[in-house]
Amino acid sequence: MLGGLWGIITTIVVGLILGVIGRMIAPGDQKIPMWLTIVVGIVAAFIGNWLAGVFGVRDTAGIDWIRHAFQVGAAIVGVIAAAAIYAKIKGGHRAAT
Structure with a gap:
């Protein structure tokens, strides 16, 4: 039981690092929030x-x-996909300037 829980915790911690690495390596400017x-x-x-x-x-x-x-x-694939999806969602909800 504890081994499975530890595996999940380490995967989450590694995931935090992976998100940042994916964002740095992904081509182009990634305009998505850090969360x-x-x-x-x-x-x-x-x-x-x-x-x-x-x-x-x-x-x-x-x-x-x-x-x-x-x-x-x-x-890397996830950051690219999230940036594309986020841009479409954010683009549809822009406030008038």
């Missing part, structure tokens, strides 16, 4: 873990570089 970047990173951490499990590389000896690559890739 959305963090949420994208957390989701990307879970998706990256899942993908690593699908490919059989979730748990390896030493540092799980391949799993982290899946996580960073998911974060």
